[in-house]
Amino acid sequence: MQVTIVGAGAIALGYAAYLIQNGHKPKVWSPSGARTADFVTGLPLHVKGAVEGEFYLEVCGKAEDVGDADVIILALPAYGYRFVLDSIIPHIRAHHSVIISAHLSFAALYISQRLAARGLVIPIAAWSTTVLTCKTQSARAITVRTIRAKVDMAAFPTRHIHRIHTTCVSLFGDRFALKDDMLTLTLSNINPQDHMGIALANLTRIEKGESWSQNSNLTPTVGRLLEALDQERLTIAAAFGKSVRTTFDHCRLSFGVVGDSLSAISEQLVRQGSDPLGPTDIATRYVLEDVPFGLVPTLRLAELAGVRAPLHEGGVVILGACYGRDFVADNDILPEIGPLQIDTLKRLVVDGYAVPT
CATH class of the missing domain: 3.40.50.720 (NAD(P)-binding Rossmann-like Domain)
Structure with a gap:
């Protein structure tokens, strides 16, 4: 092959x-x-x-x-x-x-x-x-x-x-x-929401190029933000009739760790020796990729489903202000797909686009 x-x-x-x-x-x-x-x-x-x-x-x-x-x-x-x-x-x-x-x-x-x-x-x-x-x-x-x-x-x-x-x-x-x-x-993809939350909470560290560890800095306040973002994602999924794994499911399946909060789970990971370094450049993919190409599509789905996602929306707007750019406009894929209704989208993800006859 x-x-x-x-x-x-x-x-x-x-x-x-x-x-x-x-x-x-x-x-x-x-x-x-x-x-x-x-x-x-x-x-x-x-x-x-x-x-x-x-x-x-x-x-x-x-x-x-x-x-x-x-x-x-x-x-x-x-x-x-x-x-x-x-x-x-x-x-x-x-x-x-x-x-x-x-x-x-x-x-x-x-x-x-x-x-x-x-x-x-x-x-x-x-x-x-x-x-x-x-x-x-x-x-x-x-x-x-x-x-x-x-x-x-x-x-x-x-x-x-x-x-x-x-x-x-x-x-x-x-x-x-x-x-x-x-x-x-x-x-099911939790990376964009988590990366946005982590970037927002550590933006000056990233901008200054500091050496910092992600799990050590996933404090209770940051953990609550990530958990609330996850709840918005789950609500959007439910509006489409989808049952997807939670952020706690992800931690259990990916790392074999369980806990009542993300901060507690992060503490366990640190004790186990897992504490990867965070981004050290403001041009991190946590923002430049995950915001326009991960979160903006999620917001499009929320809009189609009639579901509010204020934390997702606010994060996109705040990071856009911090970076001085329009992250919605940065997505050059979604506009080409065109406006979609829920029924049309549900059909397309199963069948794809039909060949013209």
């Missing part, structure tokens, strides 16, 4: 190393080419951690080369989706499958809409998060910190579930928990 990974950040390079280690021959395409220049000259990628070794990467020179693969994996921040998708969609053909790691802002709908206009419907996997967690050490060195045991995924259109699930398992192992559709997957 030929695979092209679109993106050249730590996650994309981690996927390439993981796939090579497991007998596959992936290629990597960087839209700018800057992050892959060394690999073109034959220099290796150095990887340590959950994946170890030196890996020699094959690089795609241009967007049309992406179409030489059977499977295309999108592994880049959501603010890069639009440019990349517009570059590669003309080269997607009927035999392709696409994996979006991780899925935000109904990007699968955007792909489906553009392909349907060309008379194509292909299997798309939407992952809730990345299979790996990685950190860049240098231009040619990364650390793979963890390989997740379970990742939620939805198939799009849902009728392709068995085909695209088989593809994901053949590449990354039997670690995918299937959701009924992309709407459930979207409403």
Whole structure:
């Protein structure tokens, strides 16, 4: 199976190393080419951690080369989706499958809409998060910190579930928990709300580039904010008839820790030695990716369902004021999908866009 990974950040390079280690021959395409220049000259990628070794990467020179693969994996921040998708969609053909790691802002709908206009419907996997967690050490060195045991995924259109699930398992192992559709997957994602709350509570630390730990600073006041944000998400999901896991379920399933509050859970994690460092740059993806491409779509869903989400809305507005930018306008995917009604959205996440007759 030929695979092209679109993106050249730590996650994309981690996927390439993981796939090579497991007998596959992936290629990597960087839209700018800057992050892959060394690999073109034959220099290796150095990887340590959950994946170890030196890996020699094959690089795609241009967007049309992406179409030489059977499977295309999108592994880049959501603010890069639009440019990349517009570059590669003309080269997607009927035999392709696409994996979006991780899925935000109904990007699968955007792909489906553009392909349907060309008379194509292909299997798309939407992952809730990345299979790996990685950190860049240098231009040619990364650390793979963890390989997740379970990742939620939805198939799009849902009728392709068995085909695209088989593809994901053949590449990354039997670690995918299937959701009924992309709407459930979207409403199950707690990262945008948590990242917004953490960023709001620690914004000066981030701006000053301080070294600070996330779990140690998840105090009772911050924990109550995150819990209230979670309750808003659960209310939106219920309005769509969806039952999704709570933030406490997430802690139990992901970390094996339970507690009556997020602050108490964080204290347990610190005692266990889990206290990852927080962002140290105001250009953190916690804000620039998760707010426009995670929270803005959530607010769109709340609006469709007639549900109030004042904390989500207030967080977007406050961070917009702090950054001096309009995060709603930063989302360049949602406007292209167009205005949607609940019934239309529920149908689209199951069937995708129909090919014009």
